Amino acid sequence: MLAVLGLGSNLGDSRRIVLDAITALEQVLAELRRASLYETDPLYVTDQGRFINTAVAGLYGGKPRELLSRIHEIEASFGRDRSRERRMGERTLDIDILLFGELNAVLPASANEPCLEIPHPRLKERRFALQPLLELLPDAAEPGTGIPYRRICEALPLSFCSQKITL
Numbered sequence: 001m002l003a004v005l006g007l008g009s010n011l012g013d014s015r016r017i018v019l020d021a022i023t024a025l026e027q028v029l030a031e032l033r034r035a036s037l038y039e040t041d042p043l044y045v046t047d048q049g050r051f052i053n054t055a056v057a058g059l060y061g062g063k064p065r066e067l068l069s070r071i072h073e074i075e076a077s078f079g080r081d082r083s084r085e086r087r088m089g090e091r092t093l094d095i096d097i098l099l100f101g102e103l104n105a106v107l108p109a110s111a112n113e114p115c116l117e118i119p120h121p122r123l124k125e126r127r128f129a130l131q132p133l134l135e136l137l138p139d140a141a142e143p144g145t146g147i148p149y150r151r152i153c154e155a156l157p158l159s160f161c162s163q164k165i166t167l
Contacts, residue, residue, distance in 0.1 A: 003029060003060040003067060004099040004136065006120070006129040007053065009078075010042070011092045014052040015165075017078055021093055022056055024074045028067070029058025035132030036164045043126065044088040052165075055098065055132035064100045065107060068116055071095045096120050098133055104144035119143060127156050131164075 005025065009017045015037065026032050035055045042048050060067050078093040085091055100118045107116040119142065123129055130153040133140060140149045 001060055001101040001103075002057060002099070003097065003101075004055055004057045004133055004140075005029075005071070006055050006094075006096045006098045006123075006126075006132070008040075008051045008094045008128070009092055010049045010051040011090045012079070017093055018052050018054055021074060021078060021095065022054070024077070025056055025058070025095075028070050028074075029056065029060055032056055032058035033136055035135040038128060038131060039163050039165050040128040042088075043128070045086065048090045051128065053128040053132065055129065055136055057136045060100075064097060064103065064116060064118055065110065065113065067097060067100070068113060071097070096129070098123055098129055099140070099143070102143045123149075124152050125156070127153060130156075 007018050007021055018037065022032070022034050033056065038053045040051045040053050042051060075093045075095055080092050080094070097116070097118055098120045103118045105118055107118070109115045120129070124142070130149055134150055134153060138150065141147060142149060142152070
Protein backbone atom coordinates (compact mmCIF):
# COMPACT_ATOMS: atom_id res chain seq x y z
CA MET A 1 0.00 0.00 0.00
CA LEU A 2 1.31 3.48 -0.81
CA ALA A 3 1.82 5.45 2.40
CA VAL A 4 2.59 9.16 2.54
CA LEU A 5 4.10 10.50 5.74
CA GLY A 6 4.69 14.08 6.82
CA LEU A 7 7.77 14.86 8.91
CA GLY A 8 8.55 17.93 10.99
CA SER A 9 11.02 19.12 13.61
CA ASN A 10 11.78 22.37 15.41
CA LEU A 11 13.99 21.28 18.32
CA GLY A 12 17.67 20.52 18.01
CA ASP A 13 19.36 20.26 14.62
CA SER A 14 16.01 19.91 12.85
CA ARG A 15 17.41 19.57 9.36
CA ARG A 16 19.72 16.73 10.42
CA ILE A 17 16.97 15.08 12.49
CA VAL A 18 14.54 15.06 9.55
CA LEU A 19 17.16 13.70 7.15
CA ASP A 20 18.20 10.99 9.62
CA ALA A 21 14.54 10.10 10.21
CA ILE A 22 14.12 9.62 6.46
CA THR A 23 17.05 7.21 6.56
CA ALA A 24 15.31 5.31 9.38
CA LEU A 25 12.07 5.23 7.38
CA GLU A 26 13.90 3.51 4.51
CA GLN A 27 13.75 0.41 6.74
CA VAL A 28 9.96 0.76 7.01
CA LEU A 29 8.81 1.88 3.55
CA ALA A 30 9.94 0.20 0.33
CA GLU A 31 10.81 2.37 -2.66
CA LEU A 32 10.87 5.46 -0.44
CA ARG A 33 10.90 8.85 -2.15
CA ARG A 34 11.26 12.16 -0.36
CA ALA A 35 10.21 15.69 -1.12
CA SER A 36 12.27 18.84 -0.62
CA LEU A 37 12.70 20.32 2.83
CA TYR A 38 10.57 23.32 3.75
CA GLU A 39 11.02 25.88 6.50
CA THR A 40 7.68 26.80 8.01
CA ASP A 41 6.34 29.14 10.65
CA PRO A 42 4.40 27.32 13.38
CA LEU A 43 0.70 27.21 12.55
CA TYR A 44 -1.26 26.58 15.73
CA VAL A 45 1.04 27.40 18.65
CA THR A 46 3.00 30.40 17.41
CA ASP A 47 5.36 31.04 20.33
CA GLN A 48 7.92 28.50 19.17
CA GLY A 49 10.64 28.19 16.56
CA ARG A 50 10.19 27.53 12.86
CA PHE A 51 9.81 23.95 11.64
CA ILE A 52 11.66 21.95 9.03
CA ASN A 53 9.05 19.88 7.16
CA THR A 54 8.99 17.35 4.35
CA ALA A 55 7.05 14.32 3.16
CA VAL A 56 8.02 10.82 2.10
CA ALA A 57 6.09 8.24 0.12
CA GLY A 58 6.71 4.53 -0.10
CA LEU A 59 5.14 1.11 -0.03
CA TYR A 60 4.09 -0.45 3.27
CA GLY A 61 2.99 -4.07 3.55
CA GLY A 62 1.24 -3.94 6.92
CA LYS A 63 -1.77 -2.25 8.48
CA PRO A 64 -2.00 1.47 9.30
CA ARG A 65 -1.83 0.95 13.06
CA GLU A 66 1.35 -1.15 12.62
CA LEU A 67 2.86 1.71 10.62
CA LEU A 68 1.88 4.16 13.37
CA SER A 69 3.65 1.97 15.93
CA ARG A 70 6.83 1.94 13.81
CA ILE A 71 6.60 5.73 13.41
CA HIS A 72 6.31 6.21 17.18
CA GLU A 73 9.41 4.05 17.70
CA ILE A 74 11.36 6.23 15.28
CA GLU A 75 10.11 9.44 16.92
CA ALA A 76 11.17 8.14 20.33
CA SER A 77 14.61 7.20 18.99
CA PHE A 78 15.07 10.89 18.15
CA GLY A 79 14.12 11.98 21.68
CA ARG A 80 10.41 12.59 21.36
CA ASP A 81 8.52 12.10 24.62
CA ARG A 82 4.84 12.77 24.01
CA SER A 83 4.12 12.76 27.77
CA ARG A 84 6.34 15.83 28.29
CA GLU A 85 5.40 18.05 25.35
CA ARG A 86 2.68 20.60 24.89
CA ARG A 87 0.11 19.81 22.24
CA MET A 88 1.18 21.14 18.82
CA GLY A 89 4.26 22.60 20.46
CA GLU A 90 7.96 22.06 20.05
CA ARG A 91 9.22 18.60 19.16
CA THR A 92 12.39 16.93 18.02
CA LEU A 93 10.47 14.87 15.49
CA ASP A 94 6.87 14.48 14.44
CA ILE A 95 5.82 11.96 11.80
CA ASP A 96 2.20 11.87 10.65
CA ILE A 97 0.45 9.42 8.37
CA LEU A 98 -1.01 11.74 5.75
CA LEU A 99 -2.35 9.11 3.34
CA PHE A 100 -2.53 5.32 3.32
CA GLY A 101 -3.61 4.17 -0.13
CA GLU A 102 -7.19 5.24 -0.72
CA LEU A 103 -8.18 4.63 2.90
CA ASN A 104 -10.70 7.11 4.26
CA ALA A 105 -11.45 5.97 7.79
CA VAL A 106 -11.24 6.54 11.51
CA LEU A 107 -9.68 3.51 13.15
CA PRO A 108 -10.81 3.09 16.76
CA ALA A 109 -8.43 3.59 19.65
CA SER A 110 -6.44 0.63 20.88
CA ALA A 111 -5.07 -0.08 24.35
CA ASN A 112 -1.92 1.94 23.67
CA GLU A 113 -2.90 4.34 20.88
CA PRO A 114 -5.60 6.97 20.28
CA CYS A 115 -7.93 6.70 17.31
CA LEU A 116 -6.20 7.00 13.95
CA GLU A 117 -7.82 9.09 11.22
CA ILE A 118 -6.68 8.68 7.61
CA PRO A 119 -6.27 10.93 5.68
CA HIS A 120 -4.75 13.04 8.45
CA PRO A 121 -7.61 15.14 9.88
CA ARG A 122 -5.79 18.48 9.52
CA LEU A 123 -4.07 17.81 6.18
CA LYS A 124 -6.39 20.18 4.29
CA GLU A 125 -5.34 23.16 6.44
CA ARG A 126 -1.59 22.50 6.38
CA ARG A 127 0.34 23.92 3.46
CA PHE A 128 3.52 22.61 5.14
CA ALA A 129 2.16 19.09 4.59
CA LEU A 130 0.40 19.62 1.25
CA GLN A 131 3.32 21.24 -0.59
CA PRO A 132 5.74 18.33 -0.08
CA LEU A 133 2.94 15.79 -0.62
CA LEU A 134 2.15 17.39 -3.97
CA GLU A 135 5.82 17.40 -4.90
CA LEU A 136 5.70 13.60 -4.60
CA LEU A 137 2.17 13.04 -5.92
CA PRO A 138 1.15 16.06 -8.02
CA ASP A 139 -2.21 14.54 -8.95
CA ALA A 140 -3.16 13.37 -5.44
CA ALA A 141 -6.79 13.80 -4.48
CA GLU A 142 -8.65 13.45 -1.23
CA PRO A 143 -9.91 9.88 -0.77
CA GLY A 144 -13.68 9.79 -0.67
CA THR A 145 -14.31 13.18 -2.30
CA GLY A 146 -11.80 13.14 -5.15
CA ILE A 147 -11.03 16.84 -4.58
CA PRO A 148 -7.50 17.48 -5.84
CA TYR A 149 -5.11 18.39 -3.03
CA ARG A 150 -3.55 20.96 -5.38
CA ARG A 151 -6.85 22.88 -5.40
CA ILE A 152 -7.08 22.64 -1.59
CA CYS A 153 -3.49 23.87 -1.22
CA GLU A 154 -4.01 26.80 -3.59
CA ALA A 155 -7.06 27.91 -1.59
CA LEU A 156 -5.08 28.23 1.66
CA PRO A 157 -4.14 31.76 2.76
CA LEU A 158 -0.69 32.86 1.61
CA SER A 159 0.22 33.45 5.26
CA PHE A 160 0.42 29.64 5.54
CA CYS A 161 3.28 29.49 3.01
CA SER A 162 6.28 27.27 3.46
CA GLN A 163 9.63 28.16 1.97
CA LYS A 164 11.57 25.43 0.18
CA ILE A 165 15.15 25.19 1.43
CA THR A 166 18.22 23.60 -0.07
CA LEU A 167 20.43 21.04 1.62
